[in-house]
Structure formats: C-alpha cells, structure tokens
Amino acid sequence: MARILLLGPARDAAGRRHDELPGRTVGEVLDAAVARYGTDFGAIVRVSQIWLNAEVVGVDEALGPHDEVVVLPPVSGG
Amino acid sequence: MNPPDGDDWISVTEASLSAQRLTSWASRPDCGAVVTFCGTARNSSTNGRLIEALEYDTSVELAELRLGQVVAVARAKWPELVAVAIHHRVGLVNLGEPAVVIVVSSPHRQAAYDASRFCIDTVKSFVPMWKREVWEGGSAWSEEAQDLLRLEDL
Incomplete structure (x- = not known):
C-alpha cells in the first residue's frame, strides 16, 4: 500500500x-x-503535476515503503 | 512567530500577516531600499461574483519548501539582496486582509523592485497553493489557476 496526498481541487473531488x-x-x-x-477525480489528475514526496516524478516511478504520492492540480496562490 | 536567525524568513500560517513587522525586520543599515508587496483579498472574481472571503488550501510543509526555493532563486538572480521574507496565509482570509506579504531589501531599489516582482509572480505559479472563492450561498476554486512550474522553469 502507498500513501497519497490530495490537495486543493483534487481533495474536493476525492472527498478526502x-x-x-x-x-x-x-x-x-x-x-x-x-x-x-x-x-471527475480522473479529469483533475490528467491536468495535475504528480510528486513523489517533494519531487516531480513520472508515472513509471517505483514506490518505496514510506513514499507519498502527491496530486497537485493547477495552482492559484497569492 | 519569531524572526529567524538568518536573512530568509518563510512562513505559511493561519495567523494574520503583518506587513509592518516584516518591513521593520528587513530594514537594515546597509539597505537603501525595502520593497513590501501585499497581495490582499479582493471582493471580485473573474466570473463577476461578489466575493466575501478567500480560503487557501495547501500542504504547509510542501509550500514552505517551495517558498524557500523561490527565495534561493531570487538570491541567485539578484545577489545584492539582503533580507527576503515571503509569508502566505492558509485557511480563511477576509476581504482587505493580506493573503501574501513579500518584503525584499537591498542596497539599491532596482534589485529590490525586480526581486519583489519575481517573487510574487513565482509564488503564483510555483508554490502549491489553491484559492477558494467564497460568496453568499456558495464557494468554488478560483478559475485563475496556472499549471505548476518546475524548478528548472524559473
């Protein structure tokens, strides 16, 4: 099992x-x-950047036991 | 929140921001320029709704990591910078309150102005932060979202 962190609109679409x-x-x-x-969540993933912990990664990246996948939709800070 | 020992001050916080406090912190005897930028919550959105408040979502850990990278890149571009602070709110921000405060000091104004502009533009496109617009009876994520940049894009 791997941990996943869902932020902004990705969190809303997943409900967690x-x-x-x-x-x-x-x-x-x-x-x-x-x-x-x-x-709806899948549509957000398609336009999101994906990090493994704090690094931008591709989908082929292998996961270690303590890794966390992060879904980051387009941003709107400031 | 106490100032750091060094010349970089990064914070992502639920607490109100004080531009005055950061400006005082960045004012140094060797600096002839201190540029303070406040990004404040305004009452209108691109879709014409009358906004009552903004609500920001992030991972504080990841946002602070990237704010630190923004400062590092700014220092590489403008080596004469002395103090650099970027503070960003999370949670609910009422109209007129600053959602982000950026303060940059340097011996001369050109570097301080340029670095301040770089920092706010980069915060908006490089830092994991999401703005929700809240109006009477509803709310929605801001339509002004930008694709998240990579460090090598800066």
Whole structure:
C-alpha cells in the first residue's frame, strides 16, 4: 500500500485529503485512486503535476515503503 | 512567530500577516531600499461574483519548501539582496486582509523592485497553493489557476 496526498481541487473531488492505495508505481497508485474516486477525480489528475514526496516524478516511478504520492492540480496562490 | 536567525524568513500560517513587522525586520543599515508587496483579498472574481472571503488550501510543509526555493532563486538572480521574507496565509482570509506579504531589501531599489516582482509572480505559479472563492450561498476554486512550474522553469 502507498500513501497519497490530495490537495486543493483534487481533495474536493476525492472527498478526502489522505488515503492509502495499492500499487508498486506512481501510475498504479493513481489508477487505483481514479477507480476509487471516479471520473471527475480522473479529469483533475490528467491536468495535475504528480510528486513523489517533494519531487516531480513520472508515472513509471517505483514506490518505496514510506513514499507519498502527491496530486497537485493547477495552482492559484497569492 | 519569531524572526529567524538568518536573512530568509518563510512562513505559511493561519495567523494574520503583518506587513509592518516584516518591513521593520528587513530594514537594515546597509539597505537603501525595502520593497513590501501585499497581495490582499479582493471582493471580485473573474466570473463577476461578489466575493466575501478567500480560503487557501495547501500542504504547509510542501509550500514552505517551495517558498524557500523561490527565495534561493531570487538570491541567485539578484545577489545584492539582503533580507527576503515571503509569508502566505492558509485557511480563511477576509476581504482587505493580506493573503501574501513579500518584503525584499537591498542596497539599491532596482534589485529590490525586480526581486519583489519575481517573487510574487513565482509564488503564483510555483508554490502549491489553491484559492477558494467564497460568496453568499456558495464557494468554488478560483478559475485563475496556472499549471505548476518546475524548478528548472524559473
């Protein structure tokens, strides 16, 4: 299982901020998240940047036991 | 919140921001310029709604990490900078209150003005932060969102 952190609009679409999902890679965890939260969440993932902990990664990145996948939709700070 | 020992002061907080306090902190004997920028909550949005408040969501840890990178890049671009502070609110921000305060000091004004502009533009496109507009009877995420930049884009 891998931890996932959902921020801003991704949190709203999923109805939660944290979760634990199955997957050996970032892509597998995101697929599991879309299966769990639905197509609205999937649409947000498609336009989001994905981090592993604090680093930008691709979907093929393998996960370690303490890693956290972070979904970051387009931002609107300031 | 106490000032740091060094010349960078980063904070993401639910507490009200004080531009005056940060300006005083950044004022140094070797600085002839202190530029203070306040980004304040305004009552109108791009879709014409009358906004009553803004609500910011983030991961404080990740936002502070990236604010630190903003300051590091600003210092690399303008080595003459002396003090740099970027403070950003999370949670509910009432109209007229600052959601972000950026203070930059340097011996001369050009670097301070340029670095201040760089910092606010970069905060808006590089820091994980999401603004929710709150009006009477509803709320929605801001439509002004930008794709998140990478460090190598700065």
